[in-house]
Amino acid sequence: MSTIVNIVSRSKHIFLYGILMAVLIFVLKWLQFKFLILDNSFDIYVGLIAVFFTVLGVGVAMHIGKPRVQTIVVEKEVYIHQADALDHSELIKLNLSKREYEILQLIVKGNSNAEIADKVFLSVSTVKTHVSNLFVKMDVKSRTQAIEKAKRLKITI
Structure with a gap:
């Protein structure tokens, strides 16, 4: 345990800079994403609407496209005409x-x-x-x- 404490105390500045670098990268990526949405909001909304109506169209097509054919088997007696006796x-x-x-x-x-x-x-x-x-x-x-x-x-x- 003491070895871990020694390593942490010696490299305390390295861990601190690493954590600050990670936070900074996270903030920059978040800002980039936020500005991406603001700059391209119209394109994103159009894309979301297109995806929505595509999914809606597929759903309607699946519902409408179901075959409504019902097979009904009717059993009847078939009478075969026997040939008359030979003349x-x-x-x-x-x-x-x-x-x-x-x-x-x-x-x-x-x-x-x-x-x-x-x-x-x-x-x-x-x-x-x-x-x-x-x-x-x-x-x-x-x-x-x-x-x-x-x-x-x-x-x-």
């Missing part, structure tokens, strides 16, 4: 073979000639022949006409 009398009138009828069913499902050939294990040219015979027997010129007529005559599933 066998129309099938007999058209005189379609089983293979031609099978190809007509695949055409109605939207298959291409290549897909039909893969499904019924025939070559594409054979499928084209069957499609051509089908068009002649149904008296149509295109696949869409064949599909429309098959549905109208109720010969497809």
Whole structure:
């Protein structure tokens, strides 16, 4: 303890000058800040108003921007119209073979000639022949006409 007292008593002037220097620096910084505010008060007020309205705008946008969409799930029974029974009398009138009828069913499902050939294990040219015979027997010129007529005559599933 005596060593500390000795050090303080020897360097008493140094501590005193240090404390006075700190107080002086504090006073100068305070005066600088005070004059800064006085010299630039208009700029500071404009800046504070800008910050205020920016925060206000963000708050309003967050409040207004909330989605007001509500998802409502409605469960209903869906009735699927079952196809009517096949009209066998129309099938007999058209005189379609089983293979031609099978190809007509695949055409109605939207298959291409290549897909039909893969499904019924025939070559594409054979499928084209069957499609051509089908068009002649149904008296149509295109696949869409064949599909429309098959549905109208109720010969497809």
